[in-house]
Amino acid sequence: MPLLISAGHATDAGTRPRNEDFVGMVTPGEPEVSTKGLLAAIADGVSGNEGGRQASEYTVRGLLTDYYATPDTWPVTQALERVLKAINSWVQQQGSIRPELSGMATTLTCVVVRGSFYYFAHVGDSRLYMLREGKLTKLSADHVWDRPEMQHVLTRAIGLDSRLAIDHGMGELREGDILLLATDGVWSALTEYDMTALLGDLAAGKLDAEATATALVAAALRAGSSDNASALALRIDALPQENLRDAVSASRQLPLPPKLKVGQSIDGYRVEAVLHASQATLVYRVIDLASQRPLVLKTLHPDRADDADERSAFAHEEWLAKRAVARFFAQVVTPAQKNYLYYLCTWHEGATIQQHLDSGKHFTVPDAIGHGTRLARAIGALHRRSILHRDIKPANIHLGADGELRVLDFGVAQSGLEEDVAARAPQAGTPSFLAPELFDGGQPSRQTDLYAAGVTLYQMLTRHYPYGEIEPFQRPRFGEPVPPSRYRPDLPLWLENVLLKAVARDPLLRFETAEELVLALERGASRPLAAPVATPLAKRDPLSLWRAIAAISIVVNLLLLYLLVLR
Incomplete structure (x- = not known):
């Protein structure tokens, strides 16, 4: 679903001779709405002469134009920062070369809505609010003197100083959220209760966005506001599915939490x-x-705070985890507030298969069939979502006390929905569970996930690996897998054939899909698979074959030479 927003604004000079506020908004179409987002801004000129209006109007118009001219590769905050600092220099310059514009300056509050996130930039005392589930929250901070008699005097504004310090913020949006941009002519005259009531009518659909903005300005003037009064209201009607770009961008904005101890709290x-x-x-x-x-x-870990690649990989992991919505996975939980880089998911009592193995648990054949069937279904659910897990192993398979099997850890997972689908680290994962082709530079695939599932079931039953344990950085040579019945004589022949097919050296001899593995496990002895055919040495290891032929040829030639000499 595309991004859908209802928006409306209102502005009034109040009792002032002229209106020095300026409000603007751009609602672009594709591809700009996906790459740059929707931009809304409000400004309040602070000069008592003609310069106030010029500063506010130029700032908003310049921002709305120049922001969309910045490179698409720039993060939202970087684009806003660059544009606003250039505008600040121009406003300062105009005030110095034109006496009638001396002292021209303006506040500015702007918000970008892109994907399922909002990003804002702010300087001065205009404000940004959010109404969520009936609760009004002020997202911006006023840049004014903290002494009561000087709270109307700005400490920061566009054009006030050659060095501009901008507040930035961002957060995740939900459908039904209301964003309000307002100048001090509105918020200083109304209580938060009044604003909440009017914005609540917009949230409930009793008023549209335009009528809400008009009602806010009118209410402020009735309450005695003598300043220019302006408001811009946005209601989030529909959000697109979060894309990877937004997730990575968000990860760059948030600090990492400190290393926490038992009993400490973070964000509730x-x-x-x-x-x-x-x-x-x-x-x-x-x-x-x-x-x-x-x-x-x-x-x-806090030590990774400055590692951009780690942050991007972590955001990628969360993004994929959010897409894995099924009973086979822990579900990502959206926090009410999020001031640090982390993600939450549901907790389930139980233990991983590896923990069970380490504690000495014996898995029976029915256990293996049941767990294997559910594991194959879980992998199939990922593959239907274009996700390759790439690290299926006993330590990442959780057996819940509720009877459910859940696949954990999307740290090295990969999705075909990304712009760059090529695996930058084809051997990411655990060596003993990596398919043979990955050691030869092959790319991860559905077959490599199914191979890892086969090794997982093999180890669960036998506590061994079909090709032996592989150490990190080892260059293994794959022969024929050891039949699991060598370690488990009680294993039925049909199940051994299923396991050997799952861990076949040649990807073409393995199960093509997870659903095919499910069928093989469910049919069992009623429709058993044929025993796998041993791979000829010429195909399995052609180099060794030719070396053997060469060695034999040398021996034969030496023998013939010896016989000739004897004659």
Whole structure:
């Protein structure tokens, strides 16, 4: 679904002789709405002469024009920063070369809505509010003196100083959210209760966006506002599915949380246990203090705060996890507020297959059939969403106390929906579960995921690997897989054939789809698979074959030479 927004604005000079406020908005079509987003801005000229109006109008018009001329590769915050600093220089210059415009300056508050996120830039005392589920939140901070008698005096504004400091912020949007941009002529005269009531009518559909903005300005003037009064209201009617670009952009804006200890809290979530700690990531079990719901919180290690590649990879992981909506996966939970880079997902009692193996659990043949069927269904669900997991192994397969099997960890997963679908790290994953072709530079595929699933089931039943354990950076040579019945004589022949087909050295001899593996496990002995045919040495290892032929040829030639000498 495309981005759908209802928007409306109103402005009035009030009791002033002229209106120095200026409001503007651009609602582009594709591809600009996807690459640059929708931009709305409001400004309040602060000069008492003609310069105030010129500063506000030029700033808004210049921003609306120049923002869309910036490169698409720039992050939203970078584009806004570059444009506003250039505008600031121009406004300052005009005030210095034209005496009638001396002291011209303006506040500015703007918001970009792109994908499912908002980004704002702000300087001065115009404001940005958000109404979500009936609660009004001020997103911007006023740049004024903190002394009561000087709260109308700005400390920052466009044109006020040659060095412009801009506040930036961003957040995730939800359908039904209301964004309000307002000058001080509106917000200083109305209470938050009044504004909440009027914006609530917009949220409920009792007023449209234009009528809401008009009602806000009229209410401010009735309440005694003597200043120019302007308002711009936006209602988020529909959001597109979050794209990877927005997810990566958002990851760059948020700081990493510090390393947390049990009992500490972050954004309303208290740490109950540290589940995993590595050089790159930290995983905690937390409690949502509002609902008392247990969740899992995953974030990057604080040492990776300046690593742009790690941040992008983490955002990519969260983006894929959000797409994996099925009972076979932990579900991503959207926090009420998010001030740090992390993501939340549901917590489930249970243990991974690896944890069960480490504790000495014995998996029976029926266990393997049941878990294997559900694992194949989970992999099929990912593949239908164009996601390759790339790290299927016992440590990433969770057996819940509720009887569900869940696939964990999308850290090295890959999606065909990305612009760059080529795998930059084809051997990402755990060596003993990597398909043979990946060691020869091949690309990840559905067959490589199914191969890893086959190795997982093989290890679950036998505690061995079909080709032996492979150490990191080892260059393995694959022969014929060891039949699992060598370690488990109780294994039925049909199940052995299924496992050997799943871990076949040649991708063409493996299961083509996850659904094919499900059928083989469900049919079992009623319609067994044929035993796999051993791969000829000429195809399995042609180099060794030719070396053997050469060696034999040399031996034969030496023998013939010896016989000739004896004559």
